[in-house]
Amino acid sequence: xxxxxxxxxxxxxxxxxxxxxxxxxxxxxxxxxxxxxxxxxxxxxxxxxxxxxxxxxxxxxxxxxxxxxxxxxxxxxxxxxxxxxxxxxxxxxxxxxxxxxxxxxxxxxxxxxxxxxxxxxxxxxxxxxxxxxxxxxxxxxxxxxxxxxxxxxxxxxxxxxxxxxxxxxxxxxxxxxxxxxxxxxxxxxxxxxxxxxxxxxxxxxxxxxxxxxxxxxxxxxxxxxxxxxxxxxxxxxxxxxxxxxxxxxxxxxxxxxxxxxxxxxxxxxxxxxxxxxxxxxxxxxxxxxxxxxxxxxxxxxx
Numbered sequence: 448x449x450x451x452x453x454x455x456x457x458x459x460x461x462x463x464x465x466x467x468x469x470x471x472x473x474x475x476x477x478x479x480x481x482x483x484x485x486x487x488x489x490x491x492x493x494x495x496x497x498x499x500x501x502x503x504x505x506x507x508x509x510x511x512x513x514x515x516x517x518x519x520x521x522x523x524x525x526x527x528x529x530x531x532x533x534x535x536x537x538x539x540x541x542x543x544x545x546x547x548x549x550x551x552x553x554x555x556x557x558x559x560x561x562x563x564x565x566x567x568x569x570x571x572x573x574x575x576x577x578x579x580x581x582x583x584x585x586x587x588x589x590x591x592x593x594x595x596x597x598x599x600x601x602x603x604x605x606x607x608x609x610x611x612x613x614x615x616x617x618x619x620x621x622x623x624x625x626x627x628x629x630x631x632x633x634x635x636x637x638x639x640x641x642x643x644x645x646x647x648x649x650x651x652x653x654x655x656x657x658x659x660x661x662x663x664x665x666x667x668x669x670x671x672x673x674x675x676x677x678x679x680x681x682x683x684x685x686x687x688x689x690x691x692x693x694x695x696x697x698x699x700x701x702x703x704x705x706x707x708x709x710x711x712x713x714x715x716x717x718x719x720x721x722x723x724x725x726x727x728x729x730x731x732x733x734x735x736x737x738x739x740x741x742x743x744x745x746x747x748x749x
Contacts, residue, residue: 459484510550513537516652517558520643524656529673530666532658534562536642538569538651560654572644572653573636575607583631594620599632607634667700668707670737671744675715678746682731689749692717693730696742718749 466483480486489496517535521528535558539547544565547554551563566572579596588595598618602610610616611634616627638644641657658666675692684690692715694704701722704711712720730745 506546506550509543509546510553512648512650513547513550513554513652514557516645516647516650517554517560517654519647520645520652520654521558523645524643524654526654526656527666527670528559529669530559530658531662531669532558532560532654532656533662534564534655535560536564536566536572536653536655538567538572539565540567558654569651572639572642572651574639575604575611576635576637577602577607577610577632578635580631580633587631588625591620591625595625595627595631598625599627602632661706664703664706667703667738667740668711671700671704671742672711672714674733674735674737674742674744675711675717675746678731678733678744679715681733682746682748684746684748687716689716689718690746691719691721691749693721693723693745693747694743695722696737697740700737700740700742717746 463483466486513535518528526532535554537547547563547565554563555561577599579599581592581596584592584595595618598620602616606616610627610629610632614628618625618627639653641655642653643656644651644653679688679690692711696704704720704722708720711717730747732743732745735742735744
């Protein structure tokens with residue numbers, strides 16, 4: 448008789464023995480039968496087994512929707528998840544604002560962004576532009592129509608918002624005041640530079656894709672760590688093995704590694720990280736192309 452059969456045969460007796468011990472010890476004071484096999488099977492509808500938290504489920508559903516939208520934006524812009532970004536902007540109403548605030552930490556971790564900003568309107572994601580409407584400008588300004596049209600093309604976003612809000616905008620042309628109204632222009636909204644915007648269902652989200660030196664350095668360091676982790680696995684190292692890393696790479700990658708030295712050493716369990724360009728004896732060596740930077744990595748177990 449194999450062990451699988453034996454385990455099936457003793458299961459009822461094991462449950463019975465445990466039940467009787469709990470009764471005898473007074474732990475199962477509510478027991479009303481001599482055997483566990485005479486008891487009613489527990490009902491999931493019983494109040495004691497109501498473990499669901501609708502508020503938490505709703506919050507996690509919102510967080511999941513935002514993460515899915517953010518990942519889709521990264522994919523569309525070919526930005527790897529290992530490249531950190533400055534912020535994610537989410538257009539949200541007041542009713543759902545608190546739930547997303549509570550889940551902001553999860554969103555940051557999943558999308559690798561430094562901050563999650565919740566905004567009440569999509570206006571912050573666009574820049575208003577104005578184009579002249581000549582059918583209105585000609586009769587109204589006569590020979591000055593072209594000059595007024597040029598002024599309209601150079602209106603600042605603040606001036607355009609003032610025109611939309613107040614219904615008029617006063618400008619000075621050759622020392623004289625000209626007054627514009629909304630019928631004189633055609634307004635349009637352009638996507639703010641450096642933002643990747645997506646609208647899926649009820650959500651409008653935007654990733655700030657502007658990369659400064661610090662973000663680029665961090666992204667390169669994360670890519671380097673990924674390669675070293677793959678090498679550790681290929682070399683058959685144990686998870687707890689401490690290592691030394693030798694590498695040769697571009698100055699850009701080298702600066703990134705020095706900038707994130709503690710992070711790289713901590714993530715890879717490296718005691719040392721040296722740019723010596725020499726394949727040391729008893730090392731595992733591989734060549735990589737990391738974001739356009741040719742990199743030679745050698746690792747050795749301590």
